[in-house]
Amino acid sequence: MKTSRRHFLLLSAGVGSSLVLSQAAFSATVNRLGETDPKAQAVGYVEDASKVDKAKFPGFAAGQTCASCSLFQGAATDAYGGCTLFGDKQVAARGWCSSYSTM
Structure with a gap:
């Protein structure tokens, strides 16, 4: 299956935002x-x-x-x-x- 550049960028943005949100949640828990x-x-x-x-x-x-x-x-x-x-x-x-x- 060939991945288009558009699909790759959308997937990368989704994964990146998920990592940022999970890091924020982790930080809030650690600093309690x-x-x-x-x-x-x-x-x-x-x-x-x-x-x-x-x-x-x-x-x-x-x-x-x-x-x-x-x-x-x-x-x-x-x-x-x-x-x-x-x-x-x-x-x-x-x-x-x-x-x-x-x-």
């Missing part, structure tokens, strides 16, 4: 902050605010999540986003830590 990270443990970070130990963190209030924190750098609709506390690590939008603050 884990609850076992020493920096996360220092501020009591949890990926799900409903699991905050209220006895240990009495300052926690219902409705506080990373997405509503002034330190969160993602959009309100993002599942994960940057946080000024953790550099290039991404935090869960539904997460929480003791450094929660509002503007």
Whole structure:
């Protein structure tokens, strides 16, 4: 079977864009902050605010999540986003830590 130049270019563009998208997804996964990270443990970070130990963190209030924190750098609709506390690590939008603050 003979492949035309047009078919080759279309196939190459499709494969190239797939690689870029998969790399972006991989990078986002790799840079997520884990609850076992020493920096996360220092501020009591949890990926799900409903699991905050209220006895240990009495300052926690219902409705506080990373997405509503002034330190969160993602959009309100993002599942994960940057946080000024953790550099290039991404935090869960539904997460929480003791450094929660509002503007």
